[in-house]
Amino acid sequence: MISDRKLEHLLICKNYDVEFKNKTTGFEDIELIHNALPEIDKNDIDLSTSVFGKKLDSPLFITAITGGHPSSKEINEQLAIVAEENNIALGVGSQRAACEHPELEDTYSVVRDNAPDCLLIGNIGAPQLNLANKAVEILDADILAIHLNPLQESIQPEGDLDARGYLDLISKITDAVDIPVMAKETGCGISGDTARQLADAGVSFIDIEGAGGTSWAAVETYRAEDRYYGELFWDWGIPTAISTAEVVNNVDIPVISSGGIRSGLEAAKAIALGADSVGMALPFLKKSISHEELTQFIHKFNDSLRIAMFLVGANNIEELKQSKLVVRGKTREWLNERGINTKNYSRR
Ligand code: FNR
Numbered sequence: 001m002i003s004d005r006k007l008e009h010l011l012i013c014k015n016y017d018v019e020f021k022n023k024t025t026g027f028e029d030i031e032l033i034h035n036a037l038p039e040i041d042k043n044d045i046d047l048s049t050s051v052f053g054k055k056l057d058s059p060l061f062i063t064a065i066t067g068g069h070p071s072s073k074e075i076n077e078q079l080a081i082v083a084e085e086n087n088i089a090l091g092v093g094s095q096r097a098a099c100e101h102p103e104l105e106d107t108y109s110v111v112r113d114n115a116p117d118c119l120l121i122g123n124i125g126a127p128q129l130n131l132a133n134k135a136v137e138i139l140d141a142d143i144l145a146i147h148l149n150p151l152q153e154s155i156q157p158e159g160d161l162d163a164r165g166y167l168d169l170i171s172k173i174t175d176a177v178d179i180p181v182m183a184k185e186t187g188c189g190i191s192g193d194t195a196r197q198l199a200d201a202g203v204s205f206i207d208i209e210g211a212g213g214t215s216w217a218a219v220e221t222y223r224a225e226d227r228y229y230g231e232l233f234w235d236w237g238i239p240t241a242i243s244t245a246e247v248v249n250n251v252d253i254p255v256i257s258s259g260g261i262r263s264g265l266e267a268a269k270a271i272a273l274g275a276d277s278v279g280m281a282l283p284f285l286k287k288s289i290s291h292e293e294l295t296q297f298i299h300k301f302n303d304s305l306r307i308a309m310f311l312v313g314a315n316n317i318e319e320l321k322q323s324k325l326v327v328r329g330k331t332r333e334w335l336n337e338r339g340i341n342t343k344n345y346s347r348r
């Protein structure tokens with residue numbers, strides 16, 4: 001049953017090592033250029049950003065984690081409280097279980113109850129076209145995310161392996177709901193080519209969720225009887241820094257950089273690469289046991305982002321987006337190989 005699977009995922013992610021082993025996000029290859037004369041007041045730096053008309057105090061998104069099991073209600077409640085207090089955006093996990101089992105609805109509706117003013121993101125899979133409006137209604141969502149997870153489906157025993165027609169379904173979902181639709185991966189990233197297909201299908205927001213953080217092959221390895229496949233594909237995917245650059249250089253819609261982002265410094269690099277916002281999932285799950293820890297984590301994230309902005313002389317997120325940076329190593333090699341001129345970043 002989906003609900004039991006949700007609980008297993010939560011327990012595995014909380015208690016086991018589920019992050020990439022040998023592959024990294026690529027942010028170690030991105031160097032922002034230090035400005036010894038910033039000529040700005042750090043206390044005046046503005047982290048706020050606007051997403052589809054809603055003003056947020058920071059470009060940090062808590063991306064989809066949970067819902068659909070009684071034990072996830074408390075986690076969603078904690079995340080909602082802290083998101084509301086800090087005016088940041090919050091996504092919920094796949095809502096399929098609640099759309100099919102009304103007794104689980106409160107594991108999601110608890111979010112809007114505790115975050116009346118937050119930007120909230122619902123979550124379904126592409127095949128759940130018929131559940132799209134129900135998912136929006138249960139959460140009172142501002143944006144509906146469609147998750148893409150072919151790697152997880154390939155490794156999990158109950159995986160859905162027929163991915164034909166998804167683009168058409170995504171296009172139909174964008175027509176069916178009257179809020180913006182986001183496409184999000186779950187830790188393998190989105191290429192520039194796929195981003196173009198998604199934008200053409202009517203998607204108005206892309207959350208790249210690249211490789212280097214939580215690995216869903218890893219999560220499913222712990223559930224599998226035969227660990228061979230999960231271990232083989234543990235590190236599969238497009239590193240987050242690379243996927244970010246590919247997507248922003250191919251489409252003109254807002255982009256969230258995510259997957260393995262763990263600090264405000266990495267977030268600054270992602271935004272300088274061209275992302276509008278950044279997202280994190282696993283660190284929020286791990287800290288969701290304590291309101292204090294969640295709050296401190298968000299404050300440290302915002303402060304370290306602010307320090308990075310001070311050191312490049314950026315007053316706000318738009319200025320940070322234009323900051324010069326150097327792309328090195330395997331990240332430059334990949335991007336150049338794919339036709340993206342990395343000098344456009346270093347000589348702006
Ligand atoms: C997730 N993620 C996820 N994504 C999604 O679109 N629908 C979902 O239901 C879930 N469920 C889920 C459960 C748990 C326990 C975790 C940790 C994550 C994926 C998540 O949104 C994100 O894409 C990845 O976790 C990569 O980001 P991090 O964890 O490296 O910051």
